[in-house]
Amino acid sequence: MVKQYDIIIVGAGPAGIFAALELVKAKAGLKILIVEKGREIEKRVCVARERNAACFKCQPCSTVCGWGGAGAFSDGKLTLSTEVGGNLGLYTGEKNLADLIDYIDREYLHFGAPEQVFGMEHxxxxxxxxxxxxxxxxxxxxxxxxHMGTGRTSEILQRMQEFLVARGVDVLTSCQVEEVLVKDQVAQGIVTQEGKVYHANCVILAPGREGADWLKRVAQQLGLKMSVNxxxxxxxxxxxxxxxxxxxxxxxxxxxxxxxxxxxxxxxxxxxxxxxxxxxxxxxxxxxxxxxxxxxxxxxxxxxxxxxxxxxxxxxxxxxxxxxxxxxxxxxxxxxxxxxxxxxxxxxxxxxxxxxxxxxxxxxxxxxxxxxxxxxxxxxxxxxxxxxxxxxxxxxxxxxxxxxxxxxxxxxFYSSRLALSNCLETEVKNLFAAGDGAGITRGLAQASAAGVLAAREIINRI
Known part of the structure; x- marks a missing residue:
């Protein structure tokens, strides 16, 4: 049975999560699906660290894949500056990027980030x-x-998931996307590795840095232009x-x-x-x-x-x-x-x-x-x-x-950068790309901001 959604988000890192947060806050009742190849955050356990042994080369790696993306077990630094963390300013302009970073910073605070900000005094x-x-x-x-810190960052991301699920967002973990469906240069949905088809009016590709190679393969399949980072x-x-x-x-x-x-x-x-x-x-x-x-x-x-x-x-x-x-x-x-x-x-x-x-x-x-x-x-x-x-x-x-x-x-592993519009839409209509995997951001703050930017354009169209 083919399932129909309004929006499908591929990747549950900061770009994907913040896109979903923006969508549910803007309009109730949207049917949203988040697909993530890694595990739920509570099941993301590094076996090597647990056993104090060499890397077991698990597939997928729980350290970099799963709900929250690679940042879930990072030390959770939000770099509140337009000067570092990516190239999103090329699409938004510096003033708009600064506003986006302030916005996502307030969101992290809402979900439990600490009040202290380094670099403001002295x-x-x-x-x-x-x-x-x-x-x-x-x-x-x-x-x-x-600085959120490893431990606190995962708690914040868990609260975000609970917030989204409580508002009807479907989250599908341990699921690899095999194909992005396109017809007449318009996004139609996705096909998973198990062959399940999910249709949607809009698709956001936000696979994170670890998914950069996957996104490149998708771009090649769809004939999307890319430039080397x-x-x-x-x-x-x-x-x-x-x-x-x-x-x-x-x-x-x-x-x-x-x-x-x-x-x-x-x-x-x-x-x-x-x-x-x-x-x-x-x-x-x-x-x-x-x-x-x-x-x-x-x-x-x-x-x-x-x-x-x-x-x-x-x-x-x-x-x-x-x-x-x-x-x-x-x-x-x-x-x-x-x-x-x-x-x-x-x-x-x-x-x-x-x-x-x-x-x-x-x-x-x-x-x-x-x-x-x-x-x-x-x-x-x-x-x-x-x-x-x-x-x-x-x-x-x-x-x-x-x-x-x-x-x-x-x-x-920054991807080759996709050719994107100022709202992060690809050359395929209603197909967006956001975050580190798309080669436009390099860190939590700008990746989160990229998710918001793509979501706002989708909201305008809805």
């Missing part, structure tokens, strides 16, 4: 940090950040929390940009987690690294990513494949994620268990394999990472220490 200290950054050839972006590849850095405390106390997550001296590549810090832990992620069979900062359980370390962004020239069209290739080298050499001390990397030797046991920074990811990251990264990426750490050391002495730990690979 004006003199911020100016001094910016001055020191300039002298170190770094650009410091002072942004407001609301930069590839972001790097390491997760871990060091004693005291090294970054003077920065994290003010900013929580400090956003720094650097252009390498050797190759002029853009290098940036990303996803800083004060007193956090390094964790594994399974990206469709590839084991990569990420970081969390819990709302309640703290460690003695701080971790953050250092990512090198590269734009490629034609005929290159496969940013996801390139990122997967680099990640696969670490998996091949280390059976998963590789860990190496900065001292060993600079000395040109692989790290061993014995040498890491003498390291003053105790790793929070016990499953990582001691090894040599220089066998994984292209030379220009490695140079960019090392140069960035040297520059960081000038504003945070202790970063460029022999005891600093590097985990690889961290890669952001």
């Amino acid at each position: 004006e003199e200290e911020i100016q001094e940090m910016q001055r020191r950054a300039v002298l170190s050839e770094l650009k410091l972006l002072p942004v407001r950040i609301r 930069p590839v972001d590849i790097g390491v997760r850095v871990e060091l004693p929390a005291a090294v970054m405390e003077h920065l994290t106390r003010i900013f929580y997550e400090v956003k720094l940009l650097y252009y390498s001296k050797t190759f002029s590549d853009r290098v940036r810090t990303f996803c800083m987690n004060p007193n956090g832990e390094v964790v594994l992620e399974n990206n469709d069979g590839l084991v990569t690294v990420n970081g969390h900062s819990h709302a309640f359980n703290k460690t003695e370390n701080t971790n953050f990513a250092v990512l090198v962004s590269k734009n490629f020239t034609q005929p290159f069209k496969e940013p996801i494949a390139y990122g997967r290739y680099i990640s696969s080298l670490a998996n091949l050499l280390g059976g998963g994620v590789i860990i190496q001390s900065l001292g060993d990397l600079v000395a040109g030797r692989r790290s061993t268990k014995d040498r890491l046991a003498k390291c003053m920074t105790m790793p929070t990811l016990a499953e990582a394999t001691p090894g040599d990251l220089s066998l994984v990264f292209p030379y220009r990426h490695l140079m960019g990472i090392v140069e960035m750490l040297k520059a960081l050391n000038q504003i945070a002495p202790g970063v460029y220490s022999r005891y600093t730990l590097l985990y690889g690979v961290e890669v952001k």
Whole structure:
């Protein structure tokens, strides 16, 4: 039996959830279906972490798939700025994007996000940090950040699901979408892997970063135009929390940009987690690294990513494949994620268990394999990472220490960017795309805002 809906949303990450929230608030009685290939949030359990073992390569990975998306078990940072977190401003304009970010921020507060916002006070200290950054050839972006924290973030997302279900939204988890139905260049619905057909007047594709490859296949099937986004590849850095405390106390997550001296590549810090832990992620069979900062359980370390962004020239069209290739080298050499001390990397030797046991920074990811990251990264990426750490050391002495730990690979599987209208509609009428998987956002705030933007256009048409 074919089921008919008004709107189908593919993906239950922040873009999909906020699209649904906006729709139910705007008009009662809409028939809405959310389809998610991962599990319900209460069933999203990482078996490897539960057993303190290496990644089991579960399909789908509960860390990055399921209700809430990859952000459900992240440290839940809302970056309340138009300058970072994606390219949504290209579609909305900066003023409208700022309004959208303020709007979704209020929604997170309504569902239980904490009141505290980092980066709003300490004006003199911020100016001094910016001055020191300039002298170190770094650009410091002072942004407001609301930190929810792992644990609290999942509670907020659970409340959002309960709110939607109570208002008649159907949620179908553990369900993979096989095909998007289109007739005469108008969206018609979806077909699941089990062959079930669901029809709808409008479809929103919001599969998240982990679903970027799936969305690319859909785009190819439908003949949708795409442009290549930069590839972001790097390491997760871990060091004693005291090294970054003077920065994290003010900013929580400090956003720094650097252009390498050797190759002029853009290098940036990303996803800083004060007193956090390094964790594994399974990206469709590839084991990569990420970081969390819990709302309640703290460690003695701080971790953050250092990512090198590269734009490629034609005929290159496969940013996801390139990122997967680099990640696969670490998996091949280390059976998963590789860990190496900065001292060993600079000395040109692989790290061993014995040498890491003498390291003053105790790793929070016990499953990582001691090894040599220089066998994984292209030379220009490695140079960019090392140069960035040297520059960081000038504003945070202790970063460029022999005891600093590097985990690889961290890669952001940003999709090639779909050709979209200003309301995020594809070249197919009534087919919208939103969030990280569509290649237009890079984080919770802008992904949530993208869902709202698509939903508002649908509401106008209804």
